[in-house]
Amino acid sequence: MIWVIRLLVAGFAALFVIIGVRAMIDPQSIITQFELGRQGVTGTSAIRADMGGFFIGTGIAALVGLFPGKRQWLLGAAGMVALAFLGRAIGLMSDGITANIAQSMIIEAISVALLVAAFAILSPRRREELAAEKTAEIERQRLAAEEERLAAEQNDMIAQNEAQLQRDRDLAQPIV
Template sequence: MVWIARIAVALVGLFSLAMGLMALASPVQLGTTLGIGALTPLGLNALRADLGAFFLASAIASALALFAGRASWMWGVACLYGLAVAGRFLGILVDGAPEGIAQPVTVELVLVVLSVFGARTLGRS
């Protein structure tokens, strides 16, 4: 079971790292992928900084859980992605369900489940 948890944490970390690096290297592409855009240079900077911080913090926490034996850091990752899911559900309630919402909600829910599974399982080993 520990190996499955390590794979789960690695998948969360790799996804987060890929998205974080995309935010730093190509925020316009990340914005397009996520359905948001930068209207001004300040918006472009916000895409790079804010989304980069979100994803890279998750990647770093996943790496600490995986390589430094700090499984409890995965609770923070679960919290970040869980808050993203909560924000999406709030948006659905307030504004209605936009086209294509199922994919990001599903991805984020899977990341929450993998993070919780990793935190619980690696925390016991």
């Protein structure tokens, strides 16, 4: 489970970094994708800096959050995406919705849920609980194997005792 969540977060982070790098290197593709309209030099610079920085920063924060002791970075990334979602929600109330806006909001909502879930799942306390459960299961298996061994020994002893009793009875019989 932990590796699945790590892979999902890594995939999210890679996607965001790729979008951010694309915004910096090829802002025209971002202008088209996000329907930003015609931009001058200042607008293109803002797309490179603001959108590129947002996406790369969020992706890197999510990646850093995967390292031991750094899971709080996942909440930072979740907060950034939640703010983007909030901005879209405000726009939704005043400007309406398009298919691209709905798609972006769904991706952002899933991303926030993923990052918050990863924060909870990657909790040191949760890892300790999982380790304790695994240790308890191993101990249960060891005890079950020990019980089986003891039962087998007891059955062997009973069989040996019965065999000895039969020999004693046979020896006690007079030979005719």
